[in-house]
Amino acid sequence: MNSIAFIDLSTRQVVVKSIPEKLRLQYLGGRGINMYLLYNYLKEGVDPFSPENPLVFGAGLLTGTHGIATSRFNISAKSPESGNLGDSNSGGFFGPELRFAGYDHHFITGRSPSPVYLWIHDGKIEFREADPLKDYNLPQTLDTIRAELGDQGAEVAAIGPAGRRLVVFSNVMCTIGNAAGRTGMGAVMGSKNLWAIAVRGKQPIEVAHPERLLEVVAKQYRQITQTKGYKATALYGTLMRLSIARTQGQEPAKNFQYNMLESGGEEFDPDVFIRKYEYGKMSCFNCPVHTKHLHRVPAGEHKGLTGAGPEYGGAGYFGSSCGTGDWVTILECWDLCNQYGLDILTTAGYIAWLMELYQRELIDDSMTGMPLRWGDHDAMTGLIHQMGRREGFGGLLSDGWQKANARFFGEKAKEYERYIPTIKGMTVDQDTRGTKAMAVGAATATRGGGCHLRSRFTMEEMDLPPEATKKIIGRPVTSDPDSYEGKAYPAIWMEHLCAIGDALGICRFVTKWLSPGLLGFNEFTETVNAVTGYDFTSEKLMEVGERIYNLERLFLIREGLDRKDDRVPERFHEPWQYGFQKGSCIEKEKFEKLLDEYYQEHGWDEQGIPTRETLERLDLAEEPSHLL
Amino acid sequence: MKRIITRAERCTGCRLCESVCALFNEKVNDPSRSRIRIVKKHSLGLSAPVVCHQCKKPSCAKTCPVEAIKKNPDGLVWIDQELCIGCEACVSACPFGMMIALPEKVVKCELCGGDPQCVKYCATRAIEYADAASEAGEKRLRNIASLNLPSHFVE
Numbered sequence: 001m002n003s004i005a006f007i008d009l010s011t012r013q014v015v016v017k018s019i020p021e022k023l024r025l026q027y028l029g030g031r032g033i034n035m036y037l038l039y040n041y042l043k044e045g046v047d048p049f050s051p052e053n054p055l056v057f058g059a060g061l062l063t064g065t066h067g068i069a070t071s072r073f074n075i076s077a078k079s080p081e082s083g084n085l086g087d088s089n090s091g092g093f094f095g096p097e098l099r100f101a102g103y104d105h106h107f108i109t110g111r112s113p114s115p116v117y118l119w120i121h122d123g124k125i126e127f128r129e130a131d132p133l134k135d136y137n138l139p140q141t142l143d144t145i146r147a148e149l150g151d152q153g154a155e156v157a158a159i160g161p162a163g164r165r166l167v168v169f170s171n172v173m174c175t176i177g178n179a180a181g182r183t184g185m186g187a188v189m190g191s192k193n194l195w196a197i198a199v200r201g202k203q204p205i206e207v208a209h210p211e212r213l214l215e216v217v218a219k220q221y222r223q224i225t226q227t228k229g230y231k232a233t234a235l236y237g238t239l240m241r242l243s244i245a246r247t248q249g250q251e252p253a254k255n256f257q258y259n260m261l262e263s264g265g266e267e268f269d270p271d272v273f274i275r276k277y278e279y280g281k282m283s284c285f286n287c288p289v290h291t292k293h294l295h296r297v298p299a300g301e302h303k304g305l306t307g308a309g310p311e312y313g314g315a316g317y318f319g320s321s322c323g324t325g326d327w328v329t330i331l332e333c334w335d336l337c338n339q340y341g342l343d344i345l346t347t348a349g350y351i352a353w354l355m356e357l358y359q360r361e362l363i364d365d366s367m368t369g370m371p372l373r374w375g376d377h378d379a380m381t382g383l384i385h386q387m388g389r390r391e392g393f394g395g396l397l398s399d400g401w402q403k404a405n406a407r408f409f410g411e412k413a414k415e416y417e418r419y420i421p422t423i424k425g426m427t428v429d430q431d432t433r434g435t436k437a438m439a440v441g442a443a444t445a446t447r448g449g450g451c452h453l454r455s456r457f458t459m460e461e462m463d464l465p466p467e468a469t470k471k472i473i474g475r476p477v478t479s480d481p482d483s484y485e486g487k488a489y490p491a492i493w494m495e496h497l498c499a500i501g502d503a504l505g506i507c508r509f510v511t512k513w514l515s516p517g518l519l520g521f522n523e524f525t526e527t528v529n530a531v532t533g534y535d536f537t538s539e540k541l542m543e544v545g546e547r548i549y550n551l552e553r554l555f556l557i558r559e560g561l562d563r564k565d566d567r568v569p570e571r572f573h574e575p576w577q578y579g580f581q582k583g584s585c586i587e588k589e590k591f592e593k594l595l596d597e598y599y600q601e602h603g604w605d606e607q608g609i610p611t612r613e614t615l616e617r618l619d620l621a622e623e624p625s626h627l628l
Numbered sequence: 629m630k631r632i633i634t635r636a637e638r639c640t641g642c643r644l645c646e647s648v649c650a651l652f653n654e655k656v657n658d659p660s661r662s663r664i665r666i667v668k669k670h671s672l673g674l675s676a677p678v679v680c681h682q683c684k685k686p687s688c689a690k691t692c693p694v695e696a697i698k699k700n701p702d703g704l705v706w707i708d709q710e711l712c713i714g715c716e717a718c719v720s721a722c723p724f725g726m727m728i729a730l731p732e733k734v735v736k737c738e739l740c741g742g743d744p745q746c747v748k749y750c751a752t753r754a755i756e757y758a759d760a761a762s763e764a765g766e767k768r769l770r771n772i773a774s775l776n777l778p779s780h781f782v783e
Contacts, residue, residue, distance in 0.1 A: 283642030288751035
């Protein structure tokens, strides 16, 4: 326990190092220590598919401990999808078992000469032949490995056929419904011939104050399950967002061309989904919110199709963004992606892009081999098969949208970039035109796609009076989501909350990221101190969050990014057409002013580079410091 | 008598029950030391809780060569750890697999001294501290739900 296993796949050498207390105090664990390791070990200019790209699996400091939703782990590396920071987070049970198996982080380098999977159990690390898995899809891979190891209690994180083929937006999954989706970590595993990691163990995680922890967790359990929103969250899971997006007029429709799908229909509703297709709910480790939907298609061409999902991203982006409200189409696309091991958001984003190009007659049947009309089920599933197999027209996207765009349009490629809404190289996961704090948080997010999990100040659209936000985050914020005023600080506050959540291994859905009544810095502090015996305060924790975020910023700068990359997609400068925020958009001048304010609040210069003073305050001035 | 009753169709597999059981009873953070267990069918995402039934004629007690397992008047079946030699005969005897063999001893669910912790963390009531018979009346009532007044009473 409290150690990192450094595993070289080329030589099969393993070195185990203890995590120094300084690293725990400054970065906690999970995403925090992953980022530290990546920044220190990754050399400039490394190809994401080379053996030199370090792949880091990291469980949070609280992952696996008695607590609420203490399930999560991060996978980090240089990303083949964005070309910059690769970092993906997942729930399920792999994170906790990773720790019970004896280590907190796996730092993996090299490339195995033949396909392998790691079998890590009670401290022992074995390399097992993975080639027999080559014909299996991702869920089959999970089952087969468990069966082969003879242990149904083993947890497995694996790639599917797409990851084995190095499709740049391949994911890693550890249950039928939990994925480390974005930034192509599955492809990095594929490039290392590492097809899975299986973990199992009975190594206890030390708790400094067990009685205190029991009390703290009892309190938090009541806090979470007694909030007004708990019943709805427990019923709808992330599909809650579907209804909210529709009523607020934020439904991404036809590749973000519109903010509502007129033809969406009454069926495109989470209640319909639950009634017709859901057969149960699945939880992650230690979580009473159980948001994962277990679905089965009961009749028709796809009768008997089962899977876990969809999440809001799948429903919204295979749904309205691809011009359909048909659940069977959405479920089939979702399940196909999970079978191949393809990231849902990127896959759906690419399909919507292609449909828009087809709509604008910039690509045609002679290129695509099939009509790509909005909402066409056969087109959508056909493209997923092609992307996952690197075949046909869809296969042209397997190396990412930039290469496909260049290939389609040559000289006009740059001009036509505006048809695919991206931030920092990846398709976006939210439309932030009507919420300015979310917009600046997305534009500057240290993970591509304007990642809503890096910073999404959800309180912005809850119509909270400024006195209320002052109580929660320390400063009053106008209740008008369209206003730019004072929106930098809340975006940054949320960055810290998200970074700490990931460093601890706690799921967003039990925190103030979702709703003001849920867990925040005070609760995190109580739990951390009970488990570790440390003396954190909320302020000290916030500073850790700030440190992690600044280190990620340094990573991006080292990869050549700066102010020019902190932007919303061009399309977001055009106004919304529908709903009560009709007319909302991001105005360029006002956004630049907000960005200036954001940099100032962060202690960065006008290019968004952390100043020497900021780095010294956060003890980052000597990075890379090579503490390990 | 009250014991932990289970309703598998409600279990979401979160394992908070295992987590609190291990920490409360063994004072360590290690769910493999839990006295309640969740079993899973991974391919369908389904789970079910399994826990000691506090049997009226406990196979574990019958099998114990040193009579370390006792049944109280209130129904609780418990292991006298002073007498237990750790032979694990009870582990084989229990039809539910709920005698828990740890490296240094054998343990079982003893209802946390009368205030079971696990049930407090089950959001879906897939486990509950109750008398299984308490549901019997409700189930019997369901059988008359479909009955109506005889037709010749209706205008």
